Amino acid sequence: MEAPTSRLGLQPKRSKLDGMRRVFRYRNFYIMLLPAIAYYIIFHYYPMYGATIAFKQFSIAKGIHGSPWVGLKHFEMLLHLDKFWEVFWNTIIISLYRLFFGFPLPLFIALLLNEVRRLLFKRTVQTIIYLPHFISWVIMGGLLINMLATDNGIVNQLIRSLGGSSIGFLSDEAYFRSTLVGSMIWKEFGWNTIIYMAALAGVNPSLYEAAWMDGANRMQRIWHVTLPCIRTTIIILFILRIGSLMEAGFEQIFVLYHPGVYRVADIIDTYVYRTGLADGKFSLAAALGLFKSVINFVLLIIANQLARWKGDQGIF
Secondary structure: HHHHHHHOOOOHHHHHHHHHHHHHOOOHHHHHHHHHHHHHHHHHHHHHHHHHHHHHHHOOOOOHOOOOEEOHHHHHHHHHHHHHHHHHHHHHHHHHHHHHOOOOHHHHHHHHHHHOOOOOHHHHHHHHHHHHHOHHHHHHHHHHHHHOOOOHHHHHHHHHHOOOOOOOOOOOOOHHHHHHHHHHHHHHHHHHHHHHHHHHHHOOOOHHHHHHHHHHHHHHHHHHHHHHOOOOHHHHHHHHHHHOOOOOOOHHHHOOOHHHHHHHHHHHHHHHHHHHHHHOEEEEEEEEHHHHHHHHHHHHHHHHHHHHHHHOOOOO
């Protein structure tokens, strides 16, 4: 009988034995998995211990173990710094710009390309729009500085030739955020389009044929067939974007910003860099970085839960 064996504790032992046999049977696959496990332990999980310096008065001479605990002192200091709230709101504003203007564009371009029937033209456009993704922000920053320079930049030369005045795209606070978001979209939207194109390739063509037989026009087929079929992909990408809302693009901003635009361009990541590496306030910088990570984690959980409440498939 199953009940007596379970009551005597024999069933768990049998399950454990079966599990060990299964591991031994597929031991070659587990051995192949060991390097990946070691990688994540060494480079992802073990370094998390360093986050404890956010709760310590860290000293390089004493090390992490020898530095004294100070609890939430550094977090309290952050909340009383005017600079913290400035970089916090800059991060939020720039991230929201990137979300609202950068997230829909790849989907829109993918829908347009999906309607193109000339394969050569489609592939050519795809190649052209995703090439900027492979250019690093260091090189891209140099290109933008040369193109948008106030005196001899090609963009301002064109504006002056049309009778306008030069615009300080990278020097004027009124234009710097727009320049950041515009250059980010230009560089990344083509690469993000590939994800949607892959999802669109999986849509059953018979659904379009059925909609066409029912009298649906092109826009109706997109709205009632295409978008519902790739809805899961859209939701997952949106959840991931919400989960990284506090990531406003450190590399891009670090390359392009300067003290003249700190008031509108300084974000949490750049402030952490200056506070930790330039000023040597490692504990304060770690507290700020941990604060940002916690917010991202909470936003990810909330966005995923809202998606599941709406009946969509979340990321977990």
